[in-house]
């Protein structure tokens with residue numbers, strides 16, 4: 258992979274009206290459910306980022322015909338619950354935790370073995386959270402002694418439904434078990450310690466599966482058939498978050514982001530930013546493909562530090578790098594606790610963001626399960642993203658309030674979730690330049 262840095266000039270403002278790329282979580286699920294459905298699934302607004310493309314490649318390797326994606330359109334020719342074919346080699350899922358964890362569930366009951374692997378970051382991430390409950394259902398999955406990938410999934414197993422109270426609030430674990438549950442005898446129920454994104458449940462229902470959810474427990478019956486359909490993928494609120502924060506912190510900014518997903522299991526970032534003083538309007542709320550969507554209007558506003566309520570943490574889990582930048586521009590201290598999950602994402606996002614913020618002159622004190630950020634002057638400087646797309650984009654928008662140039666090193670992974678980020682942000686007014694090393 259080419260090494261890419263961002264060199265971002267200090268100051269500026271964000272103005273304009275744009276769409277952000279398609280939702281990554283929904284895009285993965287379009288391919289997965291489309292592949293095991295009967296008939297064709299057609300989606301618009303599909304994310305052409307590396308993570309979703311890794312899922313596409315995995316299903317192609319298992320014999321599924323997939324046309325596109327081209328300009329956001331993708332057509333998946335479903336093979337039915339039992340139509341996947343053994344891949345010829347390991348499935349390489351790159352940087353994508355969602356691909357690996359959901360596929361572990363989906364592949365646990367296939368009549369063939371599979372090996373799931375990924376890049377160095379993905380091979381460091383904990384996988385027992387899915388392999389252990391899947392084993393309770395009857396699956397056989399081997400991890401490394403550390404509980405990491407490569408995963409060796411032994412097929413030809415009969416699975417039985419379980420009732421599983423999840424120890425961590427994870428949509429990936431929940432989704433893996435529901436997908437395995439499609440193949441299991443009886444009912445599979447997953448109890449959430451706190452609400453997490455419910456895209457799998459919504460899409461299963463739209464595809465005709467007998468699923469029940471919405472009261473803290475998600476259940477699916479085994480053996481149901483899925484029917485392919487048309488899906489409109491909303492814009493990704495997790496990508497929009499960088500622009501929302503950028504416009505909020507930079508005086509003179511005013512942005513409209515059209516067609517962004519505002520599923521209530523994802524909108525923690527809106528609650529947090531508004532509680533800090535941000536001016537974000539949710540306009541023309543509507544539904545697209547079973548998901549709530551709206552246009553977001555945001556303008557510059559002064560921010561104050563807050564204690565982030567713990568119940569908002571799973572609803573904003575991917576947005577914290579951006580939220581920490583907002584905190585760096587706020588009056589006073591912002592305190593986050595109850596977010597130890599951030600330590601096991603593409604990077605340790607608590608350590609990586611604390612280091613990056615300190616690198617530009619901000620006081621940021623990591624806690625075992627969170628961080629304390631004191632708002633202050635952003636000096637500028639050279640920081641390392643740790644190869645994490647969200648750390649890279651967060652630090653790029655921080656330059657809007659910096660006194661000197663911000664160099665963000667190692668930004669190639671931005672292509673996993675937000676292809677074209679630098680070009681779009683530049684068009685809106687960020688002084689960002691991509692440097693290929």
Ligand SMILES: O=C(O)C1=C[C@@H](OP(=O)(O)O)[C@@H](O)[C@H](O)C1
Nearest residue numbers: 282355426427428429430574575
């Ligand atoms: O289900 C999903 O699509 C996702 C769930 C979240 O992970 P966890 O389930 O590990 O919280 C999130 O961080 C990830 O980006 C996408």
Ligand SMILES: C=C(OP(=O)(O)O)C(=O)O
Nearest residue numbers: 352353354355356575602
């Ligand atoms: C955590 C993320 O993704 P994944 O778990 O799919 O790698 C993310 O996109 O922030």
